[in-house]
Amino acid sequence: MPTLRELQTRVLGAVLDGEDAAELIRAGGLTPSERLEVYANNARINFTESLRLGYPVLLRLVGEAYFDQCARAYRMQCPSRSGDLHSAGAAFAAYLGELHTGGEHRYLADVAHLEWLCQESLMAAEHGRLDLARLAEVAPARYESLRFKLHPAARLFASDYPAREIWEANLATETEPPLIDLAKGGERLLLMRRGGRLEFHRLSPGEHAFLESLAAHAAFAAAVEKGAAAADAAAAFDAAAVLRRFVAAEAIVDFS
Amino acid sequence: MPAHAGIGLRAQHHLEVLSESPKVAWFEAHSENYFAAGGARVQILDRIRERYPLSLHGVGLSLGSTDPLDAEHLANLRRAVERFEPQLVSEHLSWSSVGGRFANDLLPLPYTDEALRHVSARIAAVQDALGRQILIENVSSYLQFADSAMPEWEFLTAVAAHSGCGLLLDLNNIYVAAHNHRFDALEYLHAIPRGAVQEFHLAGHSRVRHGALELLIDTHSTAVCEAVWELYRAALRRFGAVPTLIEWDSQIPPLAELVAEADKANALEAQLHAHAA
Numbered sequence: 001m002p003t004l005r006e007l008q009t010r011v012l013g014a015v016l017d018g019e020d021a022a023e024l025i026r027a028g029g030l031t032p033s034e035r036l037e038v039y040a041n042n043a044r045i046n047f048t049e050s051l052r053l054g055y056p057v058l059l060r061l062v063g064e065a066y067f068d069q070c071a072r073a074y075r076m077q078c079p080s081r082s083g084d085l086h087s088a089g090a091a092f093a094a095y096l097g098e099l100h101t102g103g104e105h106r107y108l109a110d111v112a113h114l115e116w117l118c119q120e121s122l123m124a125a126e127h128g129r130l131d132l133a134r135l136a137e138v139a140p141a142r143y144e145s146l147r148f149k150l151h152p153a154a155r156l157f158a159s160d161y162p163a164r165e166i167w168e169a170n171l172a173t174e175t176e177p178p179l180i181d182l183a184k185g186g187e188r189l190l191l192m193r194r195g196g197r198l199e200f201h202r203l204s205p206g207e208h209a210f211l212e213s214l215a216a217h218a219a220f221a222a223a224v225e226k227g228a229a230a231a232d233a234a235a236a237f238d239a240a241a242v243l244r245r246f247v248a249a250e251a252i253v254d255f256s
Numbered sequence: 257m258p259a260h261a262g263i264g265l266r267a268q269h270h271l272e273v274l275s276e277s278p279k280v281a282w283f284e285a286h287s288e289n290y291f292a293a294g295g296a297r298v299q300i301l302d303r304i305r306e307r308y309p310l311s312l313h314g315v316g317l318s319l320g321s322t323d324p325l326d327a328e329h330l331a332n333l334r335r336a337v338e339r340f341e342p343q344l345v346s347e348h349l350s351w352s353s354v355g356g357r358f359a360n361d362l363l364p365l366p367y368t369d370e371a372l373r374h375v376s377a378r379i380a381a382v383q384d385a386l387g388r389q390i391l392i393e394n395v396s397s398y399l400q401f402a403d404s405a406m407p408e409w410e411f412l413t414a415v416a417a418h419s420g421c422g423l424l425l426d427l428n429n430i431y432v433a434a435h436n437h438r439f440d441a442l443e444y445l446h447a448i449p450r451g452a453v454q455e456f457h458l459a460g461h462s463r464v465r466h467g468a469l470e471l472l473i474d475t476h477s478t479a480v481c482e483a484v485w486e487l488y489r490a491a492l493r494r495f496g497a498v499p500t501l502i503e504w505d506s507q508i509p510p511l512a513e514l515v516a517e518a519d520k521a522n523a524l525e526a527q528l529h530a531h532a533a
Contacts, residue, residue: 001403004370005322005354011363012354026400029469035399038464038473043359050360080358083316083329084288088360123292152293196296 015039016079047075050085051092054119057170058096058112070096089116107161107182114163117155121193124153127253135255144221148214148243149254153193156203156212160186164200192251201249206231207242214252257282257309257343257455259497260525261518264313264504269511270300278515281522282309282343284501288316290340291332301340311344311455311499312336317382318358319392320351320365320375330385337386344455344499346391346424347382349375349412366401367411376418383420391454392416393424396432396461396474408433409447416452423448425495426457427487428480428503432472441487445494453495458488458521459503477506480517485524492528500525 002010002024013019014036025032048071052059059067074095080088093116097109138146157163162184169177188208190201203211210227218226224239231237246252262282265273267289272278283304290312292298304310317329337345350362365371383390394412406414416423425448434441460478464471480488480502488500502517 001368004366004368004374007366007401007403008322008351008354012357012359015359015361015363016357024401024403026402026404030466030471032399034466038398038471039359039361039363042361046360080360081356083318083326083352083358083360084291084332085316085360086288086291122295123297124295125293126295153295193295196299 011036015043044072044075046085047071047080047088051089054086054089055092055112055115057115057167058108060170060173061108061111061166070099073099092116107159107163107166110159110161110163110186111166114157114159114167117157117191118167118198121153121155121191121198122196124151124193127151127153129250130247130253130255132247138255144219146220146255147217148220148223148252149256150211150215151192151251151253153191154211154215154251155191156208156215157189157191158186158208162186164189190246190249190251192249194250199249201251204232204235206235206237207245210237210239210242211246211251257311257499259499261500261502261521262309262311263502263514263518265301265304266505266508267297268508269514270297270304272511273304274300276511277307278511280308280515280518282311282499284311284313284344284503285340286505287312287314287333287336287345290336293335298339305340305342310340310342311346311501312340312342313393314345314347315362316352316358316360317347318350318352319347319378319382320349320363320371321353322351322374323353323356325378325381330382334386337388344391345386345388346393346455347379348393348395349415350395362395364395364397364399364401364408365411367404367406367408369405372411372414372418376415379415379419379421389420389422391422391424392419393426393457394429394433395426396429396436396472398436398471398473400437407439407444407447409444413448413452416449422454423452424455424457425453425491426459426503427491428457428459428461428484429474431484431487432461432474435470435472442490445487445491448495450495453491453498455498456488456491456495456500457503458484458500458517460484475506476503479504479513480520485520488521489524489528492525497525497529 010021014021022032051071078091093109093113100106188203192199206227209230210223213223213226228237258281260281263280265283265285290301348362352359430441430444458480459476462473462475500521
């Protein structure tokens with residue numbers, strides 16, 4: 001008699017990879033493989049359905065048939081690693097990016113990435129505003145080494161395509177979405193959640209680099225350096241103004 | 257938790273539940289749908305919880321798996337239990353994962369002594385982590401393991417005795433398994449000790465034909481069928497009234513239809529109660 005571990009290993013191999021586990025199953029009526037196929041089918045449907053729920057705009061853009069085909073191929077590469085299916089789609093955008101590298105449908109991965117960031121933002125923890133009185137007490141000599149913290153719901157996004165416009169235009173299910181010119185160029189964004197709703201802030205290259213650096217826990221001076229290096233040559237990077245803007249937007253909420 | 261009928265809470269009904277305050281005794285929410293650390297969805301459940309008793313029902317803990325318990329999943333469940341203070345917390349007598357890979361379906365265990373010791377210890381560990389008793393639900397099944405040494409009802413009863421958990425009897429799952437494996441659903445009911453059952457589930461299923469055979473699949477996509485209502489009557493006679501859930505989470509109907517199913521369950525219970533008095 002196999003141990004429980006052995007039995008589970010073989011049955012999961014049958015359900016996920018189509019391997020044989022017939023001798024473990026009681027005979028009678030249906031064949032063991034027909035019985036195991038019920039579970040294999042449930043597993044496929046549950047996985048695909050979780051992706052459909054996580055990427056409704058992508059689903060609308062590409063249609064059910066192609067979406068499901070991508071979902072099945074993605075599952076072979078990135079099977080579910082959690083009992084909570086909400087996380088199963090975390091690498092789907094990256095997978096689509098590899099699938100469409102250099103192709104004319106490269107923008108699909110960016111739209112998918114934006115959708116995932118929106119979901120993450122909507123489910124992130126709450127956080128209060130930055131305590132300005134506490135910041136005012138900091139000695140100026142310490143400014144450079146401060147590490148500012150972004151709101152748990154803040155997410156940074158960049159695309160060479162008008163990904164947000166495509167996303168917004170395809171949110172509604174009743175209306176026919178307008179044509180969008182992919183060549184019109186992309187943008188850098190800060191996603192935020194306020195009052196339960198998503199907010200998008202357009203970012204300059206300098207602001208994006210600055211916030212990305214903060215998100216990676218860099219000290220203020222290092223983040224300013226990144227921001228200045230990425231800023232458009234024409235516009236100088238005004239670190240104090242940038243800091244004020246994102247504190248006001250409740251994107252920067254704490255420091256240490 | 258009131259010993260009346262509640263309904264499964266689905267995201268598409270959130271706003272209607274808040275604006276209409278439907279007359280149902282309680283709501284059951286899938287735990288994993290409210291694992292978020294913040295945001296609108298969990299705030300909505302906070303507001304619903306202010307008005308209704310709540311049960312948190314998990315589908316993803318993979319209790320019977322021989323992998324280590326998923327510490328992150330358990331921590332999320334614990335956070336949800338602390339936040340929403342549900343009257344009941346439940347999970348399934350099943351497994352879903354090995355080696356870190358998940359089928360995300362409710363696979364049955366072999367009904368052996370080894371599996372009994374294993375799953376009972378895991379349930380006890382979860383109860384310790386949550387600081388409370390949980391209920392364990394019998395699952396629908398489409399296969400039986402050759403090595404099973406006892407019937408499911410004996411295994412389920414022993415799990416409750418070994419782990420100290422309560423039982424959530426899903427009457428549709430008993431009906432589906434009884435059809436698929438050709439046993440008597442009433443024999444199952446009568447083998448379960450009276451005091452162990454703290455909740456019933458009622459749901460709809462689908463029929464899939466395989467040649468000459470018909471397999472019942474637990475889809476939760478239709479109304480409760482007459483045969484399952486009949487089993488509910490038998491369960492009420494044996495166990496008395498306990499909180500009863502209408503579970504319908506695929507091809508979800510309007511909220512009013514779910515409330516009507518709950519009303520039907522309440523009417524059946526009242527009828528039997530009046531008859532007995």
